[in-house]
Amino acid sequence: LTSLYPVSPNKPFILVLSSIISILIPFIILFLWFFLDNKIHTKKDVESVLNNIPIIGEIPFIPSKLKNILSSPKSRNILAESIRMTIANLNFITYKNKSNTLLVTSTIKGEGKTLVSVNLATSLSVNLKKVILVGADLRNPQIHKFLNVDKKTKGLADYIYTDDFDYKKLILKNENCDFLLSGTIPPNPTELLSSPKFKNLILELNKIYDYVIIDSAPCLLVSDTFSISKHVDTTLYVIRSNFTDKNLLEFIKECNNLKKLNGISLVLNGVGNSSSYGYQYGYQYGYNYGYGYGYGSDNWK
Numbered sequence: 001l002t003s004l005y006p007v008s009p010n011k012p013f014i015l016v017l018s019s020i021i022s023i024l025i026p027f028i029i030l031f032l033w034f035f036l037d038n039k040i041h042t043k044k045d046v047e048s049v050l051n052n053i054p055i056i057g058e059i060p061f062i063p064s065k066l067k068n069i070l071s072s073p074k075s076r077n078i079l080a081e082s083i084r085m086t087i088a089n090l091n092f093i094t095y096k097n098k099s100n101t102l103l104v105t106s107t108i109k110g111e112g113k114t115l116v117s118v119n120l121a122t123s124l125s126v127n128l129k130k131v132i133l134v135g136a137d138l139r140n141p142q143i144h145k146f147l148n149v150d151k152k153t154k155g156l157a158d159y160i161y162t163d164d165f166d167y168k169k170l171i172l173k174n175e176n177c178d179f180l181l182s183g184t185i186p187p188n189p190t191e192l193l194s195s196p197k198f199k200n201l202i203l204e205l206n207k208i209y210d211y212v213i214i215d216s217a218p219c220l221l222v223s224d225t226f227s228i229s230k231h232v233d234t235t236l237y238v239i240r241s242n243f244t245d246k247n248l249l250e251f252i253k254e255c256n257n258l259k260k261l262n263g264i265s266l267v268l269n270g271v272g273n274s275s276s277y278g279y280q281y282g283y284q285y286g287y288n289y290g291y292g293y294g295y296g297s298d299n300w301k
Contacts (some may be wrong), residue, residue: 002279004239005105007280013291016246017133022147022228025167025202032160036117038245038246039241039242039243039244039245039246039248040239040240040241040242040243040244040245040249040268041241041242042241043055043058043268045246045262046239046249046266046268049246049249049250049253049255050249050252050256050266052212052256053237053252053253053256053264053265053266054089054093054266055266055267055268056086056089056090056093056265056266056267057082057083057085057086057087057089057090057116057117057236057263057266057267057268058086058238058267058268058271059079059082059083059086059112059116059267059268059269059270059271060078060079060082060084060270060272061241061270061271061272062079062115062270064118067112067115069088069146070118070119070122070146070174071083071119071122072122074126075095077130078185079119080119080123083116083119083120083123084123086116086120086165086267087120087123087124089182089265090102090120090234090236092264093234093263093265094234096239099233100206100209100210100211100212101202101206101211101212101213101214101231101233101234102120102211102212102213102214102232102235102236103214103216103225103228103229103232103234103235103236103262104116104117104120104213104214104215104216104235104236104238105216105217105218105219105225105235105236105237105238105247105261106218106219106237106238106239106240106249106253107218107219107220107237107239108218108220108221108244108248109140109218110243111218111238111239111240111241111243111244111269112238112269112270113215113216113218113238114137114142114143114146114215115269116214116236116267117133117143117213117236118133118143118146118215120213121133121177121179121211121213122174122175122177124177124210124211124213125176125177126176128176129175129176129210129211130176130178130208130210130211131172131181131209131210131212131213131214132177132179132205132208132209132211132213133175133177133178133179133180133204133213133214133215134156134180134205134212134213134214134215135155135156135179135180135181135182135183135215136156136182136193136214136215136216136217136224136228137182137185137215137216137217137224138156138157138182138185138186138192138193138217138224139185139189139217139222139224140217141155141181141182141183141184141185143179143181143215147172147174147179149172149181152184153181153183154170154181154183154184155180155181155182155183155184156180156181156182156183156201157182157183157184157185157186157192158170158183158184159180159183159197160192160195160197160198160201161184161186162193162232163283167180167201170183171287178209183241184221189217189222189224190222190223190224190227193224193227193228194227199227199231202214202231203231209265214228215230216233219251219255219260219261220248220251225261226260226261229260229261229262230262232263233262234262234264234265235261235262235263235264235265236265236266237252237255237261237264237265237266237267238266238267238269239252239266239267239268239269240268240269240270241268241270241271241272242270242272252264252266
């Protein structure tokens with residue numbers, strides 16, 4: 001007798017198998033996606049590791065073509081608003097530490113420390129506050145890009161290295177905010193930043209200005225920032241969403257636990273660039289230590 005049903009293909013089996021595979025494949029892809037993803041995306045990612053270090057600010061994602069544009073402190077755009085919110089939280093920290101000398105740094109290049117330090121300085125200068133931003137990243141200075149001045153403009157390194165330089169003549173003014181650029185890139189930045197002349201400069205600036213903000217080099221690759229930290233009580237440590245490796249949070253924890261940097265508070269930069277993590281706030285907010293990270297490129301911060 002001939003069967004009424006085909007021996008092959010087995011349609012019920014194929015339909016069941018196809019359904020199972022169609023359900024499993026997306027789950028497998030998503031599992032691998034999140035399992036292999038080692039970047040920081042949200043505030044919770046940071047807090048899960050650094051729960052004893054406060055996050056005092058979240059800076060929106062800024063497109064690359066706008067990253068070197070100086071936001072007006074009186075603007076109502078999201079960058080200016082986020083900086084104002086950071087300052088509101090910062091005021092509590094500086095009041096507690098009784099210090100208005102701030103160090104701004106990061107772990108590696110590209111996390112946005114100069115974007116934060118420049119806009120922080122200009123925003124603090126509102127209401128006739130006297131503020132100076134000191135460019136102490138002597139290896140790869142970036143502040144000049146925000147001011148549209150020549151990178152070779154003389155500044156901090158020239159003052160420390162040369163005996164007959166008056167630092168006041170090297171200061172650039174932008175409305176109420178003063179800037180002392182990094183100056184000529186020296187062969188021995190750590191030595192210059194460890195010198196008594198740099199220490200005395202910071203002490204003198206403290207007497208003149210309401211806020212002294214120091215934009216320093218990333219911490220992972222060079223020791224420059226650790227030399228400066230002893231002159232300040234508050235450190236703003238910038239990390240960047242969708243960029244900073246989660247393993248690097250252990251380095252920040254180490255710096256905090258060993259007191260390598262004084263008074264660390266965190267600023268999360270680049271928030272809102274990853275809608276897949278549900279972190280847009282209703283608008284576009286906008287390891288193995290030392291391996292695989294270079295230093296010296298111009299297209300960062």
